[in-house]
Amino acid sequence: MTAQSATHTAPETGYNFAYLDEQTKRMIRRAILKAIAVPGYQVPFASREMPMPYGWGTGGVQVTASILGPDDVLKVIDQGSDDTTNAVSIRKFFKRTAGVRTTTRTGEATVIQTRHRIPEQPLGEGQVIVYQVPIPEPLRFLEPRETETRKLHALAEYGLMHVKLYEDIARHGHIATTYAYPVEVAGRYIMDPSPTPKFDNPKMHMMAGLQLFGAGREKRIYAIPPYTQVRSLDFEDHPFRIQTFSHPCALCAAEGVYLDEVVMDDRGGRMFVCSDTDSCEERREQGHRGAMLADTPAALKGESSHV
Amino acid sequence: MPPHLTLERVSKSFTLHLHGGAMLEVVSDVSLSAGPGECVVLGGPSGAGKSSLLKIIYGNYRCDSGRVLVQDGSETVDVAAAEPRRILALRRSVMGYVSQFLRVIPRVGALDIVAGAGRQGGLDAETAAQRAKELLTVLNVPERLWGLPPATFSGGEQQRINIARGLIADRSLLLLDEPTASLDARNRAVVIDLIENKKRSGTAIVGIFHDDEVREALATTVVDVTQFAAKAA
Amino acid sequence: MSDTPLLSVSGLTKHFGHRIGCADVSFDLYEGEVLAIVGESGSGKSTLLNLLATELSPTRGGIRYRMRDGAMRDLLAMSEAERRFLLRTDWGFVRQDATHGLRMNVSAGGNVGERLMAVGQRHYGRIRGTAFDWLERVEIETDRIDDTPKAFSGGMRQRLQIARNLVTHPRLVFMDEPTSGLDASVQARLLDLIRNLVSELGLAVIIVTHDLAVARLLSHRVMVMKSGRVIETGLTDQVLDDPRELYTQLLVSSVLVV
Numbered sequence: 144m145t146a147q148s149a150t151h152t153a154p155e156t157g158y159n160f161a162y163l164d165e166q167t168k169r170m171i172r173r174a175i176l177k178a179i180a181v182p183g184y185q186v187p188f189a190s191r192e193m194p195m196p197y198g199w200g201t202g203g204v205q206v207t208a209s210i211l212g213p214d215d216v217l218k219v220i221d222q223g224s225d226d227t228t229n230a231v232s233i234r235k236f237f238k239r240t241a242g243v244r245t246t247t248r249t250g251e252a253t254v255i256q257t258r259h260r261i262p263e264q265p266l267g268e269g270q271v272i273v274y275q276v277p278i279p280e281p282l283r284f285l286e287p288r289e290t291e292t293r294k295l296h297a298l299a300e301y302g303l304m305h306v307k308l309y310e311d312i313a314r315h316g317h318i319a320t321t322y323a324y325p326v327e328v329a330g331r332y333i334m335d336p337s338p339t340p341k342f343d344n345p346k347m348h349m350m351a352g353l354q355l356f357g358a359g360r361e362k363r364i365y366a367i368p369p370y371t372q373v374r375s376l377d378f379e380d381h382p383f384r385i386q387t388f389s390h391p392c393a394l395c396a397a398e399g400v401y402l403d404e405v406v407m408d409d410r411g412g413r414m415f416v417c418s419d420t421d422s423c424e425e426r427r428e429q430g431h432r433g434a435m436l437a438d439t440p441a442a443l444k445g446e447s448s449h450v
Numbered sequence: 451m452p453p454h455l456t457l458e459r460v461s462k463s464f465t466l467h468l469h470g471g472a473m474l475e476v477v478s479d480v481s482l483s484a485g486p487g488e489c490v491v492l493g494g495p496s497g498a499g500k501s502s503l504l505k506i507i508y509g510n511y512r513c514d515s516g517r518v519l520v521q522d523g524s525e526t527v528d529v530a531a532a533e534p535r536r537i538l539a540l541r542r543s544v545m546g547y548v549s550q551f552l553r554v555i556p557r558v559g560a561l562d563i564v565a566g567a568g569r570q571g572g573l574d575a576e577t578a579a580q581r582a583k584e585l586l587t588v589l590n591v592p593e594r595l596w597g598l599p600p601a602t603f604s605g606g607e608q609q610r611i612n613i614a615r616g617l618i619a620d621r622s623l624l625l626l627d628e629p630t631a632s633l634d635a636r637n638r639a640v641v642i643d644l645i646e647n648k649k650r651s652g653t654a655i656v657g658i659f660h661d662d663e664v665r666e667a668l669a670t671t672v673v674d675v676t677q678f679a680a681k682a683a
Numbered sequence: 684m685s686d687t688p689l690l691s692v693s694g695l696t697k698h699f700g701h702r703i704g705c706a707d708v709s710f711d712l713y714e715g716e717v718l719a720i721v722g723e724s725g726s727g728k729s730t731l732l733n734l735l736a737t738e739l740s741p742t743r744g745g746i747r748y749r750m751r752d753g754a755m756r757d758l759l760a761m762s763e764a765e766r767r768f769l770l771r772t773d774w775g776f777v778r779q780d781a782t783h784g785l786r787m788n789v790s791a792g793g794n795v796g797e798r799l800m801a802v803g804q805r806h807y808g809r810i811r812g813t814a815f816d817w818l819e820r821v822e823i824e825t826d827r828i829d830d831t832p833k834a835f836s837g838g839m840r841q842r843l844q845i846a847r848n849l850v851t852h853p854r855l856v857f858m859d860e861p862t863s864g865l866d867a868s869v870q871a872r873l874l875d876l877i878r879n880l881v882s883e884l885g886l887a888v889i890i891v892t893h894d895l896a897v898a899r900l901l902s903h904r905v906m907v908m909k910s911g912r913v914i915e916t917g918l919t920d921q922v923l924d925d926p927r928e929l930y931t932q933l934l935v936s937s938v939l940v941v
Contacts, residue, residue, distance in 0.1 A: 285786060298764045302771075302801025306786070306793050309800065312807055313790055313829050378807040467929035468936060509918060511925040534904045534918040535713055557875055 154242035161208040161241040167191055171209040171364070175355060178366035183328030184296070185279050190362040195236075199229060200258055201359030203275030204236070207256045210271060210355070211237065216244045218252035223260035223401065223418035230258075247421050259322075261343040263400050263422040266352030268369060274337050276358040279365065281325045281335035301333050304376055312381055321386065327374045328367055341375065342385045342401045348373040392417045393435035395426035452521055453483040454623045454654035455507065460516035460530070462499075462506055476502045477678040480516070484623070484654040489645075489668045492658050494675035500658045503675065504625045506530075507656065508547045509537040520544060520623060543572050545623040548616030550631045552600060552608040560603070561586065561596040564614045571619020578618065585614040588640055606633060617644055624648060626657035630664050642667045687749055689714050689855060689887050695734055695744035703911040704730035708744070710906065710916070714854065717881055717888040719902035719919065721895060721934070727911035728891045729859060735889060736776055736857050737766050751854075771801050775848030775856035779863060781840035784847070785832045791818060791843055792828040798851045817846040821876060838869035842876065849880065858890040862897055874900050895934060899923055907931045 159165065167189075174188035193201040211217065217237055221230040225247040233256060234245050246252050249262040256273040266272060282292040285303045295303065304325050311319045324341035328334045336344060337356060347354060347367060354367040367373060377383040391398045393414040400422065402415040414435045417423035427436075457480050464474040477499040484490045492500040505511040507518055509529045518529040522544045529537060541547075558566070561582050568578030586596060589610040595603065600611050613629050626645070630638045638661070645668055649655060659665045665672070688711035697704035705727035712718055720728040733739040735746060737758055746758040751773060758766065770776070778784035785794050795814035796804075804810055811828075818825050821842040823835075832840050841861055848856060861877070862870045878901055881888055892898055898905050898919060905922045907915040907930065915928045926932045 285789065294763075298767060300767065300801065302797055305800040305805070306789055306797050309793050309796055309807065309810065310790060313792055313811070377805075379805050380808050464925070465927070467932050505924070510920050512917070512921060512927070534921075535716060537918055538903055557872070 155239045158240045160213070161211045161237060161243075162194075163191065163205065163208045167205075168209040171205055174364045175206065175209065175366060178355070178364050179353070179368050181332070182367055182371050183326075183332030183334040183365060185363040185365045187362055188364050190359045193359065195232070197360040198277065200233060200256070200275035202357030202361075202364070203256050203258070203273050203359075204233060204357075205359060206273045206355050206357035206364060207237065207254060208241075210273075211241055211243060211254060213241070213243065215253045216246050216251055218246050218249065218255045218421075219257070220255065220260060220262070220419075220421075221258045222403070223262075224420045226420065248425075249419075249421055259338050259340070260401065260418055261339065261346045263397075263417070263419045265346070266350055268351045270352040272350075272352055272354050274339065274354065274356045276335070276337040276356045276363070277360070278323075279335055279337070279356065279358040279361050279363040281323075281333050296332060299331065301327075304333050305378070308376060308378065308381075312378070318377065318381055318383075324383075325376050327376060329371050330374075333376070334365060334367075340386070340401060341383075344373070344375045344383070345385060388415060390415055390434075392423060392426075392433050394433040395423045395431045396433045397423065397426055397431070452526070453485040453488075454521045455656065456483040456517075456519040457481055457507070458517040458519065460503075460506060460513050460518060462502060462511060462513045475679075477506075477675065480678045482673055484656050484671075486622070486652040486654055487649050488670045489649055489655040489657060491665050491669040491672045492656065492675050493665075493672050498675040499678065500675050501627055503678075504547070504627050504656065504658065508541070508545065508625055510547075542570060544621055545625060546571070546616050546619065546621040547625045547627070548613060548629045549627040550609055550612070550629060552612035552615075557599055559597045560591065560600050560611050563600065563611060564618055567615040568618040571621060573619060581618050582614065585618060585644075586611075588644070589614055590637060590640070606637070609633060610637060613641055613644070617648065620651075620653075622653055624653055624655045624657075626655060626659070628658050628660060630659065630661055638664065687755070688712055689749050690735070690889075691747040691755070692735065693745050693747075695731070695746065696742050697730055697734055697739060698742045703727070704739075705734065705908070705911040708906075708913055710913075712855075712887055712889065714887050715885045716904065717886075717890065717902040719898035719905045720889065720891045720908060721893065721898050721905055722908035723893060723934075726908040728908045730911070731908070732857055732859055732889065732891045736770070736774070748855075771798050772851050773853050773855065775853040777841070777844050777848055777856065777858040777861045779860040781832065781837070781844055784844040785840060787833050788831060790829045790831055791823065791835075794832065794843060794847045795850050798847065802851065813850060814846075817850050818843075820880070821846045822872075836869075837865050838873055841865070841873055845877065845880065849884065849886075852884070853886070855887045855889070858888060860892055860894075861890070863892075863894065877901060895923060907934065 171188055174186045178184065178186045191205060193204055195201060219230040219234045221227040224230065237243055238245055249264040254271050254273065258275045261272065280292055282295055282303055284307055286292050308318050322338050322340045323335050324344055326334050326336055326344060326347065336347060349370050351369055353369055356365045375383040388402045392400065392402060394416050397417055401418045403418045404413055405416055406413045460480040461478045462476040464476065466472045466474060480503065482490060492503060494500060502511055506513050513530050516530065520527050520529055520540055522540060527536060527540060564582040564585060565578040568581055569575060591607060591610055600608050609632065630641050633641065642664055690712040693709045695708040696706050708731055720731060722728045734741050747755050748758050749755050792811055792814040795817050796810040799810050799813060815825050815828060818828055823839055823842055832843055835843065862873050865873065874897060890901060902919045905919045906913045907922065909930045915922055915931045922931060923935055926935050
């Protein structure tokens with residue numbers, strides 16, 4: 144299958160479709176298939192040099208490049224937002240190298256590459272979410288030896304994971320891990336959901352969409368197939384809980400969503416707004432109005448950009 | 451009833467490799483026995499091998515030939531050939547060894563040392579504690595010392611703790627290596643009494659007593675160890 | 684007293700190329716027995732310990748172990764998963780260097796609790812309670828429960844290692860020079876603690892030491908090793924008071940009498 148035909152905008156010439164050569168894509172697809180077959184297991188792959196630094200999502204970009212077809216619609220988010228530098232540049236990268244259609248609408252996207260968040264709107268069957276992962280090894284915190292962590296995974300010796308949670312409670316009185324909160328996938332492998340806040344952990348459980356994780360520097364790919372059990376680790380007397388927010392979103396009045404704190408001035412003024420900008424916009428379009436909307440700085444209303 | 455202890459043609463020598471492989475004959479061809487209620491006193495000058503003989507019986511020294519038969523209930527065990535754990539089992543429940551020296555256990559109080567020895571010898575905790583108190587009382591160990599580790603006690607006090615420790619359990623064979631040395635007359639009499647009680651209850655005793663008074667009070671047989679001196683090696 | 688050994692070793696041999704690590708070692712160990720392996724450095728005693736703990740695989744020979752269900756199993760034929768399970772439940776290993784036996788970045792409570800969590804305990808309060816009890820038993824101030832062992836003295840670290848190992852009530856514990864490098868008074872306290880725990884819990888222990896005083900205080904039996912071979916074995920007081928072999932006499936005579 145050649146990819147060049149039937150694109151919506153003409154891609155940059157001189158590059159293969161979606162930048163990576165077809166051999167590399169095949170190699171990565173094989174890793175992805177294996178990862179789907181063994182949910183939560185970290186599959187090593189020959190990560191390529193990408194035209195961006197490590198830490199900017201090279202793992203996620205390679206996974207996206209390998210699964211992208213000309214008919215796909217791509218959404219890229221960073222911290223839930225479609226318009227941060229990282230999200231914008233990755234979107235632009237695929238627009239130029241693959242010529243695919245891009246969107247900010249969760250519902251329209253077929254492939255969503257993300258750093259940190261899972262969209263508030265539940266993903267459906269046929270949608271794929273690609274996570275950018277900095278450190279894929281959940282046991283790294285306590286066991287620095289790669290040979291040993293592999294063995295621990297192979298033998299399902301996961302006592303260490305609870306030692307980490309124990310330390311949290313001992314130090315803070317509660318499980319203070321708020322992101323990269325370890326989960327058990329399909330009753331077998333312990334997996335690091337990457338820097339995603341634990342607020343999003345329940346969304347991984349029995350998700351209708353396919354979840355793929357790519358770590359470029361660490362050269363690992365792992366996956367959660369659709370409708371897979373994902374359980375956040377906890378103690379009987381300290382059960383897993385997600386963050387709750389005392390106020391609704393200041394812009395769209397949404398409750399039960401993940402909020403970011405925004406500092407508005409140098410006099411201690413601040414507000415809490417949806418981290419998922421697309422979901423927030425959609426709600427405002429539907430007429431929802433948050434408490435702060437009237438006197439929100441122009442920049443946050445999206446009317447003009449500040450200097 | 452068979453004797454609690456029978457030695458058959460026991461010989462012992464030391465090979466001193468660090469001294470040109472010199473052979474040091476200790477005893478040769480020893481045969482003796484001690485039945486229930488008997489007290490066999492080993493006599494002879496120092497260096498004749500009395501203490502070595504006790505150590506052979508206790509399994510502390512090995513012997514070159516012969517048998518050391520100790521009765522454990524209906525079973526006869528040859529200490530000279532037994533496995534270490536069999537000897538340890540004998541030491542726990544059948545044979546006791548009391549020397550004049552207390553090997554000090556740091557940080558454990560006197561009463562607990564004595565009671566602990568009782569529990570190791572098969573007494574239940576309550577009986578052990580009760581007997582420990584009785585023994586320390588008759589041995590004139592002041593009650594204010596009972597909770598303290600004996601490391602700081604006087605020589606005589608340490609020795610009495612050691613005797614209490616050695617006598618608390620009910621063992622059928624007791625090996626005594628000068629338990630009364632350096633005790634004053636009053637305490638010596640107490641110890642004689644305690645040993646006499648053991649005899650009456652059927653314990654077999656093999657002992658070394660330099661003190662004539664003690665020897666005469668306790669001995670049923672006196673064996674002169676010089677007769678076992680090495681016969682022209 | 685059970686008549687089947689807990690651990691049965693036969694003809695255990697390890698070659699490192701042409702060099703002999705240890706050769707033809709056989710012995711049985713029973714429940715509640717403390718066996719000391721003594722010898723100078725290079726005598727093969729640590730090699731033997733590592734073979735027994737299945738951290739090294741032998742060139743020849745066999746090790747059999749009586750499992751909790753009573754079945755004698757060939758350790759070398761066991762799967763790695765089974766052996767590792769054994770190591771963190773029914774066995775313990777107290778190491779000379781506490782930084783190898785402890786997680787230095789994890790609190791004392793977490794160090795003790797790890798084995799409990801590894802066997803599936805998931806109640807924080809109970810895990811912490813057990814850790815608390817064990818710290819008390821090994822005489823570590825319980826208000827240090829949330830401190831990491833980095834802040835602990837050498838003696839405390841060893842006591843913490845012991846608690847961490849004993850928390851799952853193992854039946855067999857390996858100890859590799861557990862008291863070396865400690866001050867005399869600290870050493871005495873640690874030995875006393877080990878001795879009490881061993882007799883209280885009826886542990887079988889294999890302890891490697893170059894220190895005959897340690898062997899005398901803790902062990903029932905002793906094996907003397909030289910050049911990878913066991914040259915003399917027997918009751919501890921027998922071997923130390925009536926040593927037969929030249930080498931053992933040399934070892935015994937070079938001990939300072941205190």
